[in-house]
Amino acid sequence: MSAPTRPRSRRGMPGGAPASWDTREAALRTELVTAQNNIGLLAMRLEEATAGTNPFTGTQEAVADLERAITGDPGWRRFTTIGQQEFTAEGMVQLRAVCRLMSLANPLIKRGLNLRSYYVWGQGCEITARANGKAKTDGAGKEQDVQSVIKAFIDDPGNQSALFSAQARDELEHSLGTDGEVYVALFTRPQSGWVQARTILADEIHEVISDPDDAATPWYYRRVWTRNTHNAQGRLEQTTEELLYPDVDYKPASKPGMFGGVKVRWDAPVIAVQANRPRGWQRGIPDAYASVNWARAYKEFLEQWSSLMRSLARFAWKLTAEGRNKPQAKAALAAAGAGNTSTTPGERNDVGGVAVTPVGGNLEAIPKTGAVIDAESGRPLAMMVAAGLDIPVTMLLADPGQTGARATAETLDWPTELAMMARRSLWTAFQKRLVQHVITEAVRASQGPLKGTVKRDKVTGREVVQLDGDTDTTVDVDWPDLDETDPKAVIDAVVAAAATSTLPPELILRLLLQALGVREAETLLSEMTDDQGNFKWPQTPPLGGAGQQAADLARAGGDPATAGPGPMGPDGQPAAPVAPPLGVGTEAAARQADADFGLFGGRGADDQADTTAGPDPQPEGPGAVPSGVFDPAFFRLAGDRPPPDDEEAPTE
Structure with missing residues (x-):
């Protein structure tokens, strides 16, 4: 069915047609489209009935079609595959590369990872052993100096550079943010028991070999890396190396030198620190992974918003001129300094320019009634980035927002504190396992600084260290509070606790030093006790x-306040002396x-x-x-x- 032709005017309107002609034509076209759709639907149902696959003929066929619709959809199939199968090594390398790039280029990801590092490591932590070589409080001999062994390990320049300096700790936390895991190899000398810690890049660990009966128990970490050396002429030579490093807790009865044709470095066990690892997986997931796409979306939103603001700012004035007068109008505007008045498509226009239109033409912005085009419209995208990093959006954007408060932007809420405390607990477990290895090797070595025995537990198969003299091997890792607690309130609490006569003076002094924020408190504590363990009271x-x-x-x-020149008196008169009560x-x-x-x-x-x-009273008696x-x-x-x-x- 075709619409009747009719003459049209130069402007495209029906010439001499009645006012209802357009309405009639639109109705006829709608009826035509509906009829064509009905014909197509009837033909499809006829084909289904002929083939015997009509989903409406029974309930079982309908359910089967729904199942096929779910399992056959590529999106569902992709999600189920991700949940059942771990990322490949190549995929993890690409994932880490994206997270590292975003941590450098995207301000939200960069600030989010920095905030996590500040909250976890900003105030540092102290690692101390309870056995410091002093005499025991019960008088039963003298304990070994475990603290000196741990302090020598921590103060070593190489270990400082790898693990314990402020920069090293910041890099370790950022590694969990961009790589999701940290591997530390402990190179141990068998005779002296000295331990040198070095980190291994996550991309170099190509495979984690676990117990065949328990995937959560790692045995070896297969490392493949490129070794760069320089020959005598100074030219770079690259070779591919491959080694197996045992897990620090894998202590088999027999230690083979080769496993699967690859050499095993038994003198360099590895401690793995993994974050966000799904249950059943062997590798950690970066903290930034959940926020990368949302950070990119927020970036695109700001770019589009900036483009819109720039386009709205192009024209501030409108000048209407007839066609023959347009050149004169443009020349006059240019001479008056009205900005770039170019109307050529693709040519740059200055902000606040003048739009020259012909007579009858109109230039106006798109109506903005009901539309929100301010930058705050993208705040939900930034909130998704903050949620992925477990930090408040007010801190991520460094802005409390239009409805926020400054106090809200400067304090951590309780869930965020719990998230940071959980990360601190992860690092606490790592550091305790690290120094426990140092103590064990100091005992095992023939020339080690600690004396004792290393035995294998018959039930668990793990090594158990027993120091001579019944020396305690407990190591404490102390973190400052995340909240800004008033030192006076803490000191008052310590004083109240000391008044109960149940706390030793060493513990009271430790609590006071922690309340005052004194670093290296253990050094001062050791100076306040003698060789017999007695507390030396200060004079x-x-x-x-x-x-x-x-x-x-x-x-x-x-009254101590009266010390000094004395109270002020009238001019020319001496101040009255202050006598004791x-x-x-x-x-x-x-x-x-x-x-x-x-x-x-x-x-x-x-x-x-x-x-x-x-x-x-006068002194009486010899004492x-x-x-x-x-x-x-x-x-x-x-x-x-x-x-x-x-x-x-x-x-x-």
Whole structure:
């Protein structure tokens, strides 16, 4: 069916046709299309009925068609394959390469990984052994110095560069973000037990060989890499090397030198740190993998938004001129400095230009009613990036947003803190296993610094280390709090705990140093104990000047704030002297001041001196301490051992 022809005017409108002609023509065309569709549908059903495959003839046929629709769809098939089969080694190499590139080029991925590293490693951590070579508290001999062995391992320049420096720790955390895993080889010398740690790139680990009966128990890591050397002429020579490194926990009874035709480096076991590893898989997945596509989408959104803003800013004015007057109008605008008024397609236009249109022409922007074209429209894309990295979007964008608050942008919420604490727990387990290997090899080596035995557990098959002298092998890894806790509140809590007389002074000092943020606290703690393990109470340092005068006033029961030139008085009149409280002896006041000091200066309630009125008591008996002599009993916590009777009291 064809529409009747009719003459049209120069502008394409029906010439002399009634007003309802267009409506009638549109209705006829719609009926034609509907009829053609019905004919096609009837023909298809006829073919299905003839072939006997009509899905509407029974329920079983309909269910079968639905199953085929699901399993036959390429998208569903791709997702099920990913869930059942691990990525190939080649695919993982490409995945890591994309994540590394995005961590360098995309600001969101870069900042997200930096934030994770800052939260985990920004304040560092301390690794200490409980056995430090001091005498045992129960007096049963002297323990071995495990702390010195661990400290020598950590302070080694090579190990610092690989694992323990600030830069190394930042690189390790970024490796989990872009590679999803970190491999550390522990090259061990058999005679001395010295351990040198080196990292292995994730791309060089081509295969993880596991227990045939337990895929979660790795045996070997097959490393394939290109070795670069220079000959005598300085030319680069490259060779492909292949080795097998045993897992640090794989200790078979017999250690073959070759496995599958590849050499095994038993002197360099490997510790693997893997993040986001799905259950049943052998390789970790980068932290940035879930956010890469959303970061790219946010980048494209900002590019499109920027292009839209640039296009809207091209024209600020409209000038209407007849065709013969357009050249004169353009020349006048150019002479007046109105910007680039070019109307040639493809030629650049300055911002705020003038659009020259012919008479009857119109230039206007697309209506923006109901449309949101500001940059905040892409915030949900940035939120997906933040969700993939387990950080708040306010911190990812460094902006609390239009409805946010500055306090929200500067603090971590509880789920984010848990995510960072979980990552810290991962690194804690790694560091404990690392130093445990150092202790084991220091015992196993014939010339090692630690003495003891390394036995194999008959049940688990794992090695068990027993140090001579019943020395404790426990190692503590301490992390600072993620929240900004008020040091005064922590110190008050420590003082309250010390008043219970149940904590040793070493622990109290450790807690105080941690509350004050003192680094290398173990060094100071070791200096505060003697070879017998006794805590050495600090003596009052000579303050001198107004400081010494303030201390003297405090001990005499006076006001330390009055130390110095004295209170101000009227001009020309001397200040009145400040006297100690009447009726209080200087020795009794000093004892009371010690008790008021609290933590290190206090005595128990039953041990405090009488503060009743009266003169200074005179020393009586051979063990009495005269006034003005330092009494170490004043500077010990309740429950601590008193000094020996034959010990001389040091003078101030």
